[in-house]
Amino acid sequence: MNWITMAVASALGYSAANALTKIYQSKLPLIAGVGFFAFGIFVTSLITLLLTKSSGDILKHANNYAGIAALAGLIWFFAQFLFVDAMSKNAPISLLIPFVTGGIAIGGVITGLLFFGETLSTIKIIGVIVVLIGTVMLSR
Secondary structure (H helix, E strand, O other), rough: OOOHHHHHHHHHHHHHHHHHHHHHHHOOHHHHHHHHHHHHHHHHHHHHHHHOOOOOHHHHHHHHHHHHHHHHHHHHHHHHHHHHHHOOOOHHHHHHHHHHHHHHHHHHHHHHHHOOOOOOOOHHHHHHHHHHHHHHHHOO
């Protein structure tokens, strides 16, 4: 499976998860909902680990990148907490998700430039402008 197919499948998965989040956020206390969400991710990760039989490799590589992975998880948890909190304030999902994904797209371009040596091409500049225009249009 190429990365574009994976990205589309990921977007569909995130859309489904966001719809389910919108449903549970009004029925559970905020921290409980995010906690159950995180537990679901933990269980999925554990199953993936067991199915891929890569548990022996974990200890070999843990020293190098475990801290970075843990930090990424903490940052993700905080972002997810804010996302669910925004939903609990009755943010329309049709506006909230485009704002968040627009921010992710622009953040991805900036991150690529600053930390991974990617170049800023004309097409990327046009893409960022289109994302910004689309986000503004959806907010009206």
